[in-house]
Amino acid sequence: MDIKVLGTGCAKCKSLEEVTRKAVEEKGIDANVEKVEDLIQIMTYGVMTTPALVIDGKVAVKGRVPSVEEIKDLL
Template sequence: MEIKVLGTGCTKCKTLEDITRKAVEEKGVDATVEKVEDIMQIMTYGVMTTPALVIDGKVAIKGRVPSIDEIKDLL
């Protein structure tokens, strides 16, 4: 599974990255988590508000920080 956290480095973006990594660890999922900060790459996903979470190429969440349980459900 490939997971990308899209965000330019704001506090919410960092929080989403942290809880995503924790959710992957707690769930025991075989996944890579990558932080994408390049605005041009972010725009290729059609995301205009960050943070956003992309799972296997699909935008799952954008514009907010979900709970860790919500991320686990998406995994």
């Protein structure tokens, strides 16, 4: 599974990365979690509001930090 956390480095972006990594660990799944901070790359996903979570190439969440449980449901 390929997971990308899109964000420029703000507190919410860092928080999303943390809860995403925790959700992956709790589910025990094999996933590559990558933090993407480049605005050009972020815009290729059509995201104008960060943070955003991309799972296997599809934007799952944008503009907010979901709970660990919500991310686990998305995975």
